[in-house]
Amino acid sequence: MLKKSFRFLFILVIAAVFVAPFYWLVVTSFAGSGDLYAFPPKLLPGHFTLSNYAQVWSAVPMARFFVNTCIIVFWGTLLTLIISALAGYPLARFDFKGKKVIFFILFATLLLPEEAMMIVNFLTCSRLGLINTYAGVFIPSIGSVFGIFLLRQAYLAIPQELEDAARIDGCSPFFLWWKIMVPLVAPTLATLAVFSFVAYWNSFLWPLIIFKDTNLYPLSVGLTWLSGTFATNFRLVAAGSVLAMVPTLIIFVALQRYFTKGLTAGAIK
Amino acid sequence: MKRTSLWTAYGFLLPALSLLLVFTIFPIFVGAALSFFCYNAVTPPVFVGLGNFKAIFSDHTALIALRNSIFYLAVVPILQLLSILLALLLNEEIKAFRVIRMLFYIPVITSIVVVAVAWKWVLAEDGLLNGALVSLHVVRSPIHWLTDPSLALWSVMMVTLWKGLGYYMVIYLAGLQGIDPQYEEAARLDGAGPISVFRYVTFPLLKPVVAFCTIISSIAAIKVFAEVYVMTSGGPLLSTTTAVYYLYDLFMNRLQLGYASALGVVLAIIIGALSYLNYRFFREGGFESYA
Amino acid sequence: MEDVIARWEKKHPGLSVEWIDLPFSAIQQKLIAAIVSGEPPSVINLNTDMARQLAESGILLNLNEAVSREERGRYYPGFWSPHAFPWYVTTEVLIYNKAIFQQAGLDPNKPPKTWDELVQDAKIIKEKTGLYGWFPAIKFIQELQEQGIPVVDSTGKKALFDQPPAVAWLSMYVDLFQQGIIPRETLDLSKTYQQAVDLYQAGRLGILQTGPQFLNRVRNEAPSVYQETQVAPLPLGKGKVISAAIMNLVIPKNAPHQKEAVDFALFLTNDENQLAFSHQVLVFPSTIKASEDSYFHASTGDSVLDTARRIGADELKIARELTPDLPNAKPRNEAIQAALENALLGRKSPGAALHDAAMMWDDLLK
Numbered sequence: 001m002l003k004k005s006f007r008f009l010f011i012l013v014i015a016a017v018f019v020a021p022f023y024w025l026v027v028t029s030f031a032g033s034g035d036l037y038a039f040p041p042k043l044l045p046g047h048f049t050l051s052n053y054a055q056v057w058s059a060v061p062m063a064r065f066f067v068n069t070c071i072i073v074f075w076g077t078l079l080t081l082i083i084s085a086l087a088g089y090p091l092a093r094f095d096f097k098g099k100k101v102i103f104f105i106l107f108a109t110l111l112l113p114e115e116a117m118m119i120v121n122f123l124t125c126s127r128l129g130l131i132n133t134y135a136g137v138f139i140p141s142i143g144s145v146f147g148i149f150l151l152r153q154a155y156l157a158i159p160q161e162l163e164d165a166a167r168i169d170g171c172s173p174f175f176l177w178w179k180i181m182v183p184l185v186a187p188t189l190a191t192l193a194v195f196s197f198v199a200y201w202n203s204f205l206w207p208l209i210i211f212k213d214t215n216l217y218p219l220s221v222g223l224t225w226l227s228g229t230f231a232t233n234f235r236l237v238a239a240g241s242v243l244a245m246v247p248t249l250i251i252f253v254a255l256q257r258y259f260t261k262g263l264t265a266g267a268i269k
Numbered sequence: 270m271k272r273t274s275l276w277t278a279y280g281f282l283l284p285a286l287s288l289l290l291v292f293t294i295f296p297i298f299v300g301a302a303l304s305f306f307c308y309n310a311v312t313p314p315v316f317v318g319l320g321n322f323k324a325i326f327s328d329h330t331a332l333i334a335l336r337n338s339i340f341y342l343a344v345v346p347i348l349q350l351l352s353i354l355l356a357l358l359l360n361e362e363i364k365a366f367r368v369i370r371m372l373f374y375i376p377v378i379t380s381i382v383v384v385a386v387a388w389k390w391v392l393a394e395d396g397l398l399n400g401a402l403v404s405l406h407v408v409r410s411p412i413h414w415l416t417d418p419s420l421a422l423w424s425v426m427m428v429t430l431w432k433g434l435g436y437y438m439v440i441y442l443a444g445l446q447g448i449d450p451q452y453e454e455a456a457r458l459d460g461a462g463p464i465s466v467f468r469y470v471t472f473p474l475l476k477p478v479v480a481f482c483t484i485i486s487s488i489a490a491i492k493v494f495a496e497v498y499v500m501t502s503g504g505p506l507l508s509t510t511t512a513v514y515y516l517y518d519l520f521m522n523r524l525q526l527g528y529a530s531a532l533g534v535v536l537a538i539i540i541g542a543l544s545y546l547n548y549r550f551f552r553e554g555g556f557e558s559y560a
Numbered sequence: 561m562e563d564v565i566a567r568w569e570k571k572h573p574g575l576s577v578e579w580i581d582l583p584f585s586a587i588q589q590k591l592i593a594a595i596v597s598g599e600p601p602s603v604i605n606l607n608t609d610m611a612r613q614l615a616e617s618g619i620l621l622n623l624n625e626a627v628s629r630e631e632r633g634r635y636y637p638g639f640w641s642p643h644a645f646p647w648y649v650t651t652e653v654l655i656y657n658k659a660i661f662q663q664a665g666l667d668p669n670k671p672p673k674t675w676d677e678l679v680q681d682a683k684i685i686k687e688k689t690g691l692y693g694w695f696p697a698i699k700f701i702q703e704l705q706e707q708g709i710p711v712v713d714s715t716g717k718k719a720l721f722d723q724p725p726a727v728a729w730l731s732m733y734v735d736l737f738q739q740g741i742i743p744r745e746t747l748d749l750s751k752t753y754q755q756a757v758d759l760y761q762a763g764r765l766g767i768l769q770t771g772p773q774f775l776n777r778v779r780n781e782a783p784s785v786y787q788e789t790q791v792a793p794l795p796l797g798k799g800k801v802i803s804a805a806i807m808n809l810v811i812p813k814n815a816p817h818q819k820e821a822v823d824f825a826l827f828l829t830n831d832e833n834q835l836a837f838s839h840q841v842l843v844f845p846s847t848i849k850a851s852e853d854s855y856f857h858a859s860t861g862d863s864v865l866d867t868a869r870r871i872g873a874d875e876l877k878i879a880r881e882l883t884p885d886l887p888n889a890k891p892r893n894e895a896i897q898a899a900l901e902n903a904l905l906g907r908k909s910p911g912a913a914l915h916d917a918a919m920m921w922d923d924l925l926k
Contacts, residue, residue: 007358008365011358011359011366011369012369015369015372015373018372018373018431018434019372019375020391020397021387021388021391021397021431022375022376022387024387024390024391024397025383025387028390082284083284083285083288084285086281086282086284086285087281087282087284087285087286089281090277090278090279090281090282091282094277094278096275096278096279097275099278102282102286105289105294106289109289109293109294111540111541111544112293112297112537112540113488113491113492113533113536113537113540115492115494115513115516115533115536116296116297116300116530116533116534116536116537117292117293117296117297117300117533118296118520119296119300119303119520119526119529119530119533120295120296120299120300120303120530121292121296122520122596123310123526124291124292124295124296126310126596126597126598131593131597132593139288139292140288140292141292142288143284143285143286143287143288143289143292143293145289148285173277173281174280177281198378201380202378202379202380202381202382204380204381204382204495205494205495205517208498209517209521212589212590212593212594214586219380219382220380220381220382221382223380223382223383223386224382224386224498224499227386227389227499234390237386237390238387238390241383241386241387244380244382244383245379245380245383248378248379248380249375249378249379251378252371252374252375252378253371256371259374259378259439309617309618309619310595310596310619311595311596311618311619311812311813311814312618312619312813312814327926328926329888329923329924329926330888330891330924418898504891504894505894505898506891506894506895506898506920507891507894521589521592522588522592522613523613523616523617524592524595524596524617524618524619525617
């Protein structure tokens, strides 16, 4: 019995220490001036204030960063879902010439680092006039091989008989796909949506390269800018950071199971 | 599986394939080609053959960047070990554990920028960590986590580790739950202590998961960029300049696209070699060195 | 500026000039993006470091080809470089607080004329008044050259600043620092100048090295200190040069209307316009004729500013950009910072600290 409670205590301590940076981030965001450089730092803020949040939302283009991120996340996720759902289907259900080759190519691309491709993608986007645009940020990544394979797994899991039973004679493959198959893989689509949401919400390197106007920055890049511009006012930066974190946090807490499901689907094959 | 018309099949695949062609396949070939040229995006490219690759070997900064990225792999065994330990510790369906597992996963879904910004201040000379250490009398004066050339890289690695723990913990948890408890029971009945159970029963059964995690963890370690960009800007004295960070600098600040592409090619080769090595390592059962 | 633009546009009907100001931190990214996407500004105003970085990547117009020798000749040769038009220049002068000098028993009409004298005065002021006599913002590499000490060898691939004369120069600072003659804030090289300025304006600093334009700030923000302020030329070291801060105009190779861009840059930096600009702001022209104008020797009733103007203009003749034009500026500067820090804090001897930095330079310059 003692061993168990000792183990529990041990875990609690580790968890507490682990979360300390976030705790400090949140506490600082609510702190009035002067508390910050108390040595050692206080556990609870001396003056509780919302002024940092007010300031970061109005005086700093935080709201703009939010809007920009939402636009990118919305279109990125939506298009990723559509394209993955489309592409996964023939790979699961059809037999056609060149299928093996396509498979091989898709699989091979998984091994390559995007960092090596970003130079050329930058030049490509430049030629296509996509620099400094929202489209330039999400278009290169909506053809997600991860998404395609994930949906393929989902289609494979649907019994052929179900599909056959639901089909109406003479309907086009597209109709079948849209009306029957897609609803059947809805849970996987939800998982992909959740993953895409977080991925686009947190993406950093590519938006950093694409965007030149500060008021087009999404949250990740905007936060870097904030952290540099307001290097001496960490309370402000903390407030901005917390704001940036909250949406993904909410999604996570509400939709936990989709995360675990998607993660393990890849690992335990 | 029915034989379908080519049109139908490729119709479904068209959007994905065309995007992949333009943004993944095309860049591989053009990027590789670009590495044989000198190009600044303004004047026409100049052919230099293997010049860029030769330059990498005499470029002090490039060598340091590659060295730092390879050194960064040290984070992988530590991260995997801690994640496995965490998974073992938290492998029970108590409500409290569910909450704690969630806590560990929060850094994973948080933007690396938020994480790096927070840690940058925690590791500041007058930040949380030094404050705690000094007031607990562990050290007498603050430690220069991010400004001491011999410490900075370790500090950045620690941040990467902190962010990744929850991710691998969840995967290992799933892996552990996939192991039939009969095996462990049998070993325990034979008198094996918990460490032996783990070493001879659990871990070998977990091996495929470890293999998978090690590969993606290694690749992620080599590609580290954001932590460096936010926390140290590659300094002090190049000690945290990683390969991707240098690539970014060459590309966006110095407009040496050909040279940067060459560095990218070298990086891709290293990653390929790493993946292969990982694959061989785990296939041949070399897990003794882990436990 | 609008006037300059209007006059130029009159001479070039059909063309209009759009003048855009950007905060310094935003410039680099935006500029590179604009250049790479094929829509660069035609003329860009940058400091020397950034201008050189762009030049290194090969995207700037070679001005030795675009500008005739005759036109080039109007600039001080020390300011011209193949990829940048020098626009306005500032050098450093010594400003000092008469009252503090008197308090320390020093003759306020005899400001230090050599660096040795300056060090002496700093010691005396600290001793006799308890106030700091000197608060240097150490620009080590530039200062070495001012002292006639070479920084790299003629091939530009080997660092020479770990030789005895350079070590002696650093040791001078180390002694002053460890004896408390110069403030400990000297260590934080990014903030030093600002803090020195604040201290001087508070009337608690004897001598300040600064660009002359700073005097206007003192006049507005600390009039009582301004009353006590005198100006003297920067002591000349054995190298007989003074470090200059130059603002440049560069032109990207893919700039639209390249010929007109060159013409505009030449127009903006001609004697007449630079002189007019100097009337507005206390900076100095990069052209010879303009700097010899009687304006810089005039008496406007404010003797302090007059002296500063005269001294600044005279210094132009021996001023040069002393930041070496070598690759890998950022890590090289960091290496020097580290050496200074290690030496000042006593972690390493000046010789050892400089030697380590020199080794790093050798690696970076290969």
